[in-house]
Amino acid sequence: MPLTVRPRRKRSVRMTVTLLCGLLPVLLGTAILYMQAERTLQQSTQITAEEALRQFELMLDNTAQAANELLPLAGQPCDSVKLALREQVTRRPFVRSTNLVWDDNLYCSSLFGEFKEAVNPGDYTQGKLWLMNGNPVTPNTALLVYRLSEGRGGALTTLDGYHLSNVLRLIGRDTLLLLQVGDNWLSADGKVHQSALPVLPVAQHMLASSRYAFSVSAGFPQGETWRYMADEYPPLFSLLMFFGVVSGAIGHVLQRRATSPSHEMLRALEAGEFIPYFQPVVHGDSKKWSGAEVLMRWQHPKEGLVRPDLFIPFAEHSGLIVPMTRALMQQTAALLGPPSAGFAKPFHIGINITASHCQDLQLVDDCRAFLAAFAPGSVSLVLELTERQLIEPTDITRQLFEQLHTLGVMIAIDDFGTGHSSLGYLRKFNVDFLKIDQSFVAMIGIDALSRHILDTIIELCVKLELGIVAEGVETQTQADYLTAHHVNFLQGYLFGKPMPGADFIAALSHH
Ligand code: C2E
Ligand code: CA
Ligand code: CA
Numbered sequence: 025m026p027l028t029v030r031p032r033r034k035r036s037v038r039m040t041v042t043l044l045c046g047l048l049p050v051l052l053g054t055a056i057l058y059m060q061a062e063r064t065l066q067q068s069t070q071i072t073a074e075e076a077l078r079q080f081e082l083m084l085d086n087t088a089q090a091a092n093e094l095l096p097l098a099g100q101p102c103d104s105v106k107l108a109l110r111e112q113v114t115r116r117p118f119v120r121s122t123n124l125v126w127d128d129n130l131y132c133s134s135l136f137g138e139f140k141e142a143v144n145p146g147d148y149t150q151g152k153l154w155l156m157n158g159n160p161v162t163p164n165t166a167l168l169v170y171r172l173s174e175g176r177g178g179a180l181t182t183l184d185g186y187h188l189s190n191v192l193r194l195i196g197r198d199t200l201l202l203l204q205v206g207d208n209w210l211s212a213d214g215k216v217h218q219s220a221l222p223v224l225p226v227a228q229h230m231l232a233s234s235r236y237a238f239s240v241s242a243g244f245p246q247g248e249t250w251r252y253m254a255d256e257y258p259p260l261f262s263l264l265m266f267f268g269v270v271s272g273a274i275g276h277v278l279q280r281r282a283t284s285p286s287h288e289m290l291r292a293l294e295a296g297e298f299i300p301y302f303q304p305v306v307h308g309d310s311k312k313w314s315g316a317e318v319l320m321r322w323q324h325p326k327e328g329l330v331r332p333d334l335f336i337p338f339a340e341h342s343g344l345i346v347p348m349t350r351a352l353m354q355q356t357a358a359l360l361g362p363p364s365a366g367f368a369k370p371f372h373i374g375i376n377i378t379a380s381h382c383q384d385l386q387l388v389d390d391c392r393a394f395l396a397a398f399a400p401g402s403v404s405l406v407l408e409l410t411e412r413q414l415i416e417p418t419d420i421t422r423q424l425f426e427q428l429h430t431l432g433v434m435i436a437i438d439d440f441g442t443g444h445s446s447l448g449y450l451r452k453f454n455v456d457f458l459k460i461d462q463s464f465v466a467m468i469g470i471d472a473l474s475r476h477i478l479d480t481i482i483e484l485c486v487k488l489e490l491g492i493v494a495e496g497v498e499t500q501t502q503a504d505y506l507t508a509h510h511v512n513f514l515q516g517y518l519f520g521k522p523m524p525g526a527d528f529i530a531a532l533s534h535h
Contacts, residue, residue: 035356038279046272053264061252065227069242074232076240079191080203080449083234084153084170086116087181091172092458096178102139109134118187120167123324125178135161143178145171149206149236153190157208157216166216168205189214196242197416199223205238224506245438286342289335297323299347300356302528303370304495304520306533308511313535317408317515320348340378349377350390357397359525365399372513374406374436379415388427395431406434406457411443417452425453436493441481449489457513458485462496465516468505482509 029206083364090112102124113134122130123139124273130141134512148154154169166185171178192201192212203210204221205515213219224243232239253261292298313314339345353375360373381387391405407428415421425435436457437445460481465472485492494506497516506514522532 038276041279042195042272042276045275046158046268046493048268049270049271050264053260053267057253057257057260057399060103061249061256062227065244065248065252066229069199069227069229069244072196072201072412073229073242074265076191076201076203076242077231077233080188080240083118083183083187083191083233084168084238086118087168088181088236090116090119090122090181091154091170091179094124094179094181095172095177096173098174098179098254099126099437100124101459102137104133106132106137112181116181118183119181121182121183123180123182123451125173125180128179129179134220143171143180145173153205153212153237155203155205155208155216155238162255166210166214177472185210185214185216198244199242199495200244202241203238204344209241221389233290243370260327286338286344287341289342289344289348292322293348293351294406295324296351297306298351299323299524300352300359301522301524303515303522304528304531305374305513305515306519306535308507308514309512311519312368313519313532314368314513315370315374316528317402317519317522318352320352320376335418340380343380345378346386349381353394355525357394359529360403363529364402366399367402367532369402370404371402372404372406372434374408376408376410376438378409379413382415382421382424385424385427386418387424388431391428391431391433393435404432406436408459409436410438411445412439414443414445414449423451429454431481436491439495441477447488450490455490457491457493458497459515460511462516465496465502465506466498467496468502477508482511483511486510 036340094105094109094112097108105124106232109124109132112122113119120132123130125143128143128145130139130143134310148169148171149391151170151173154171155184156167156169158165159167166188168183168185168188170181170183172181173179188210189212191202192210195201196212201212202221202224207218209219213494219239224241224242225246225247228241228243230239230241233392277525299321301319303319304313305315305317306312307314320332320336322332322335324330336345356373356375364371377387387407392406409415414519428435434456435453436459437450438459439461440458441461458481460478464474464478464481468478469475483498484490484491491513492511493513493515494502494511495515497503497506497514497518499518502516502520503514523531
């Protein structure tokens, strides 16, 4: 028969949830730290690029000033201007050489004096700047040439690549920093490259000068964000780990709390740990066994035999009581069904049910299956419903009790005297028996008021033609009193304690 409860969450699912609880703060925190690291690196490349730009412009200002002063001398004989050329080299910081041009021919140089070399304005970006990979004097050494021309004359002033690569190295100490002029670019190692500017993978920042035809590019190599985080954030990572462990532990505990005790009970149900004990009920007059009440016990692997009042409330709360009762009825039928042909008829078997059983008609099928296990007519099934937990009369309950009666199932109100059932209630549910609560029986011979209530209940039962069962009969005095007052059935330690199925069947033959 299918269980009507939610299936237990698998161990692997619980582990996964715990793991997720632990990972969530770590992943979230790492993502936030990653974004923070990226922002820091962006700021760093921006500052670096701005600083480098400022330095290069400052250097080029010197070459521009030298060229400005020399340009009016262009066209004059080299001998008369070469001292002026050398003076600029000496006076201006960063300026390595100065040259004069006439009709695109370099004819005078601060280094050689008279000279002859063709000048191609196309080599210069925007006609102004040329990043060269050396000249005949210093091959393979970067050189930045500044060109100023007007009419047929022109001045060329050069800036040593050593100063440029120095800036790239010193300013961009932790950063990749490049200087780009036209199609050529200079790296911090002083080499001039003739290719497209490489893309810097992390936090690239490019800045173009508004005054000269160059730009700088700053950035970081691949993986820099993680490297930065590993260097800068170890304490924060430890904190994240701590939060992860705490959050995982909380997730684990919450799951355990959410799963217990009903999950533990579902496990026990699947393991068949809920077993029936049987307590005999005797005839009031002959004291012969007239039947038994089935009482549930939990045979717990660690705790031993657990009393029902310790777990039935949880079972009711979780809805597990329905499949648990069904399993109890199946075990009872399997135990008592085979010897049932020899029972003194009618043998009453009492089963405790709760309000949860009365929400649908499944109980009818359970009772039908139960009765089918016994020799025809050998047993009467009595469903015991406690008066403390009265059920609301609805369409479903009306149908349920009608169908149960058609099946021949009887109804007993358990713990009678402790609740508030009315006469109307007893009639509505076609009650067959009242089970007088043991607290009244215990007062026989002790408390006059309780005895008075007991007498009233007995009178009521006689008037309503209901069977009476007295519970908790422990002494001969109680038994004698109840018999004298025509109580039909007695149940209590005086006649037998609840016992396992095998003991009950063995004892049954003597009674
Ligand atoms: P109950 O239905 O009123 O059952 C009678 C209780 O009184 C049983 O306790 C029984 O052992 C105890 N009893 C019987 N004779 C004497 C006596 O002479 N003296 C004393 N002091 N006690 C006596 P038990 O087995 O511990 O069950 C306790 C309660 O747990 C039951 O009260 C019933 O409400 C509930 N219960 C037991 N089995 C089931 C079940 O299968 N389903 C449901 N829904 N409830 C059950
Ligand atoms: Ca009972
Ligand atoms: Ca009772």
